[in-house]
Amino acid sequence: MDNRQVAFALGLAQKAGKVAAGDxxxxxxxxxxxxxxxxxxxDAAETSRxxxxxxxKSAGVNIITGPSRAEIGSAIGKSPRTAVVITDNNFAVMIQKKCHD
Known part of the structure; x- marks a missing residue:
């Protein structure tokens, strides 16, 4: 996984309003x-993870373990985040591809 590519894709999704961040x-x-x-x-805490x-899993949503909390937060212009959700199918596919490259 190239964290820079994932961060770039996350940033695009955030600018498009397709990222849910925060608990x-x-x-x-x-x-x-x-x-x-x-x-x-x-680096998410085990209980949170x-x-x-x-x-x-209950919602049928794919899960990817990605960059660190700080890297995720930085990519979307926010403080460190344990998890983010992508709400657009096209951005989800793009990020999954970046994670598997």
């Missing part, structure tokens, strides 16, 4: 059926 926004997107992909930070993975 409440992530949970709302997952529970509301808007989430297409969830990116969890590689388990809880978010459970919610994502």
């Amino acid at each position: 409440f926004a992530v949970r709302s997107a997952l529970n509301g059926g808007k989430a297409k992909l969830m990116l969890i930070a590689s 388990r809880e978010l993975e459970y919610l994502a």
